[in-house]
Amino acid sequence: MARQERAIRTRRVILEAAGAVFDEHGYTATTISMVLERAEVTKGALYFHFPSKESLAQAVLDVQIPLGAVPPQPCKLQELVDVTFVFGRRLLHNSLLKGSVRLAVDQCAPPGVDHSGPFRQWADHLVVVLEQARDQGELLPTVEPRQTVELLVGAFAGVQLMSRALTDRADLAERISVLWGHLLPSIAVPGVLTGIDRDPDRGLRVLAAIGESDDEQADLDLFCR
Amino acid sequence: MARQERAIRTRRVILEAAGAVFDEHGYTATTISMVLERAEVTKGALYFHFPSKESLAQAVLDVQIPLGAVPPQPCKLQELVDVTFVFGRRLLHNSLLKGSVRLAVDQCAPPGVDHSGPFRQWADHLVVVLEQARDQGELLPTVEPRQTVELLVGAFAGVQLMSRALTDRADLAERISVLWGHLLPSIAVPGVLTGIDRDPDRGLRVLAAIGESDDEQADLDLFCR
Numbered sequence: 001m002a003r004q005e006r007a008i009r010t011r012r013v014i015l016e017a018a019g020a021v022f023d024e025h026g027y028t029a030t031t032i033s034m035v036l037e038r039a040e041v042t043k044g045a046l047y048f049h050f051p052s053k054e055s056l057a058q059a060v061l062d063v064q065i066p067l068g069a070v071p072p073q074p075c076k077l078q079e080l081v082d083v084t085f086v087f088g089r090r091l092l093h094n095s096l097l098k099g100s101v102r103l104a105v106d107q108c109a110p111p112g113v114d115h116s117g118p119f120r121q122w123a124d125h126l127v128v129v130l131e132q133a134r135d136q137g138e139l140l141p142t143v144e145p146r147q148t149v150e151l152l153v154g155a156f157a158g159v160q161l162m163s164r165a166l167t168d169r170a171d172l173a174e175r176i177s178v179l180w181g182h183l184l185p186s187i188a189v190p191g192v193l194t195g196i197d198r199d200p201d202r203g204l205r206v207l208a209a210i211g212e213s214d215d216e217q218a219d220l221d222l223f224c225r
Numbered sequence: 226m227a228r229q230e231r232a233i234r235t236r237r238v239i240l241e242a243a244g245a246v247f248d249e250h251g252y253t254a255t256t257i258s259m260v261l262e263r264a265e266v267t268k269g270a271l272y273f274h275f276p277s278k279e280s281l282a283q284a285v286l287d288v289q290i291p292l293g294a295v296p297p298q299p300c301k302l303q304e305l306v307d308v309t310f311v312f313g314r315r316l317l318h319n320s321l322l323k324g325s326v327r328l329a330v331d332q333c334a335p336p337g338v339d340h341s342g343p344f345r346q347w348a349d350h351l352v353v354v355l356e357q358a359r360d361q362g363e364l365l366p367t368v369e370p371r372q373t374v375e376l377l378v379g380a381f382a383g384v385q386l387m388s389r390a391l392t393d394r395a396d397l398a399e400r401i402s403v404l405w406g407h408l409l410p411s412i413a414v415p416g417v418l419t420g421i422d423r424d425p426d427r428g429l430r431v432l433a434a435i436g437e438s439d440d441e442q443a444d445l446d447l448f449c450r
Contacts, residue, residue, distance in 0.1 A: 028253045116390035158383020165341035182411045
């Protein structure tokens with residue numbers, strides 16, 4: 001294995017271990033030793049990639065957007081809906097993503113870590129999709145894309161939080177479906193509204209269509225380089 | 226001062242101190258010593274009321290519903306809207322409430338503390354209001370009160386979280402207004418929809434009408450007994 005490839009793989013192993021430990025223990029209680037033990041790498045390897053616990057947390061926080069990637073759809077509102085279902089589905093199985101979400105949601109992060117990053121990144125990322133939807137005539141004229149997208153990001157954060165607190169996210173897909181059932185009538189023109197698939201199993205079907213099973217982790221190579 | 230009255234006041238002082246410390250440091254990093262120092266009470270007094278850090282956290286978690294109390298309204302949907310604006314407003318100034326919300330949202334709580342309690346309590350409390358709205362003919366026939374209320378509780382949790390992360394809650398009232406702007410068309414019959422006040426300053430006006438200024442803490446005596 002080439003040297004660079006090995007470094008990429010090591011970085012990925014460390015990130016996944018850190019995500020799992022942050023998810024289980026939160027920022028404050030997590031130590032570098034716990035991550036080392038989980039990752040089974042040397043101290044030198046870890047510090048080569050991440051000079052501090054803060055930098056490790058920051059890297060874990062920055063993985064969310066790639067893990068919401070979905071196949072493009074002709075209907076851009078459907079694509080937006082798909083992002084939430086796919087992200088919700090991956091959140092069930094992907095420890096790195098769980099850890100990332102916990103770091104964003106917990107207030108524990110120290111000054112050196114920007115735990116508000118995911119909120120901003122999601123809004124910046126999804127507003128593009130909603131603006132495409134607007135340009136295609138899918139939106140009611142009252143919709144202001146930035147406002148609607150920020151509401152979606154905030155509401156989704158809370159819905160997944162409540163689902164985790166009450167059912168360890170077992171009912172997350174149902175709750176996402178209810179969220180869209182309440183939001184779409186204020187967003188979509190009637191002709192588009194009726195065609196949007198917001199069944200709770202939407203995420204499962206989108207992932208199956210791209211050949212990603214539940215057991216698999218989404219490919220992290222994309223953003224670990 | 227009678228003995229019982231003194232005990233009530235001491236319990237309240239301890240709770241407020243604990244809320245502030247939990248808000249600043251989170252569950253894990255909070256110690257009983259930090260609460261003692263903030264509350265300026267004796268160790269004996271604290272342990273008389275709260276035998277453990279867990280019991281202190283549980284008591285802080287249990288204060289939320291009373292702090293969402295609002296004057297009754299002829300339109301029950303307006304009353305529901307008012308709860309969110311008033312709660313959001315109090316959240317700006319009330320450290321006990323901030324601490325309570327942080328404990329509910331953080332994953333840090335140990336097995337002995339039920340941090341999902343506020344989610345359930347809010348849903349149980351608000352579903353009654355929404356059922357009254359239904360009985361008065363304010364709701365679209367498609368609305369299932371329990372589902373809608375659970376969505377509202379989850380979405381509100383996330384909206385306040387995002388507002389805290391991005392602006393230290395300075396824009397919370399605007400975000401609550403946007404939330405209702407998106408939810409109400411799926412909930413209210415048209416005749417009711419147009420009459421509902423969801424201006425960002427609604428919370429301020431409701432509180433002014435009952436003579437509660439921003440500087441004042443809501444009266445905690447009700448639930449500290």
